[in-house]
Amino acid sequence: MLQPQWLRTFEALVxxxxxxxxxxxxxxxxxxxSQHIKHLExxxxxxxxxxxxxLELTPAGHALLDYRREMQAAEQRLEQRLAGDDASQGELSLITPGSIxxxxxxxxxxxxxxxxxxxxRHRFAPTAEVIEAVLENRAxxxxxxxxxxxxxxxVSLFAREPLELVVPAAAKVDGWEDLVRIGFIDHPDGHDMATRLLSRRFPGHPGVRHLPCRGFTxxxxxILAPVAQGLGFSVLPRFAREAFGAPEAIRVVDGAPEVMDSLWLLHRAEWPLSARADRALEWLTARLGSARAG
Structure with missing residues (x-):
């Protein structure tokens, strides 16, 4: 084991x-x-x-300095997490999909x-990783x-958000042929989301795999950057579209039926939420408005 005093000496020396x-x-x-450095070496x-x-660091020296800083950051996070259950102090950790x-x-x-x-501390991750992180107390x-x-x-219902067909602002979409002409901007959930929405909006057509793919991110x-530049259309959740920085360059093609996705709030069942987490949920509830589940 590396003695903490040796590490403090090394850091001060650097x-x-x-x-x-x-x-x-x-x-x-x-x-x-000198003795502390000799022990480390x-x-x-x-x-x-x-x-x-x-003094110049060797590769091992750089690695040790990184380790020292990681340990300091971990200690700081531990102190924050073990601080009293104060709604205004300490660490709040959460993990979510990208759109929400x-x-x-x-x-x-x-x-x-x-x-x-x-x-x-907010991380973006797919659902499988979200569940794993909460179960392992990393969030x-x-x-x-x-x-x-x-x-x-x-587990509780947190919000519902519809999938949206988003096209360039000037694009005309009256039917499937227009989507073929415009082309599809794909993303990791693109085929699944587009299939669920387009199969209902345009029944009887061959499906998203038959659309020309104009790009992927x-x-x-x-995702909406190439759409805003007229390079294609995409299908994605409303929260992602609302967060896009150039809304004037895109347009949502309205239609029926809607396809709604549910977002589920997760935390460990064995112990209550911290005051910080309760405060954050109240804060978000007040600001997400109609998207929040009742």
């Missing part, structure tokens, strides 16, 4: 650039600083190239402005597009 200043900063002798190999005027994530993240930032003591809250049946999870925030 930051201050020489043994004398590091020893003064740590209130140690230069001999003690015995375990890890050469960490420093001792040039005449400066785009919708709620600006609201979470607004909450953090109101409560600067909060540290919000307190999760949102999933499929309802899990695991008894360790408390796996970044939820970029």
């Amino acid at each position: 930051e201050l650039g020489n043994f004398t200043r590091a020893a003064e900063h740590l209130d140690l002798t230069q001999a003690a600083v 015995r375990r890890l190999g050469p960490l420093l190239l001792r040039q005449s005027r400066k 994530g785009l919708a709620i993240y600006p609201h979470l930032l607004a909450l953090q402005h109101e409560a600067p003591g909060l540290s919000i 307190e809250l999760g949102l999933a597009t499929q309802r899990p049946e695991d008894p360790r999870l408390a 796996n970044q939820i925030g970029l």
Whole structure:
């Protein structure tokens, strides 16, 4: 095991650039600083190239410095998570799919402005990873597009969002032939979403796999960029479309029937939500309006 004092000595030496200043900063002798570095190098190999005027890190030295900083960040997160159950202090961790994530993240930032003591950790992930992260306590809250049946999870309906057919603002869409002419902008859920929506809007037509594909991106925030430039159409959830930064360049083709997706709120069933999580859910409920489930 690497002794914490050795790591503090190594970090100070790197930051201050020489043994004398590091020893003064740590209130140690230069001999003690040298001894700590020797202990580390015995375990890890050469960490420093001792040039005449400066110290240079070896690859192992860079790796150890990264490790030290990761450990400090982990300790800080632990302290935040173990802080008292204060709605205005500590860490709030959540994991969501991309579309709803785009919708709620600006609201979470607004909450953090109101409560600067909060540290919000928000990750985007597909449903399988969301469920896994909540079960393994890597996130307190999760949102999933499929309802899990695991008894360790408390599950409730969070919101419903329709799938939308989104085309360039000037595009004319009266029938399937227009979609063939415009072409499809695909994404990781593109074929599934387009199949579910287009099979209902345009029954009897051959399906999305027969449409010319004009492009693909796996970044939820970029799917509508080629659509806005007239390069194709796409099908995606409303929250993702509402978060797009150039709404004047795109248009939603209205029609019936609607295809609605449910978003499920997940957390561990064995213990109550933190005050921070309760506050965040109240905050989001007040701001998502009609999309929130009753």
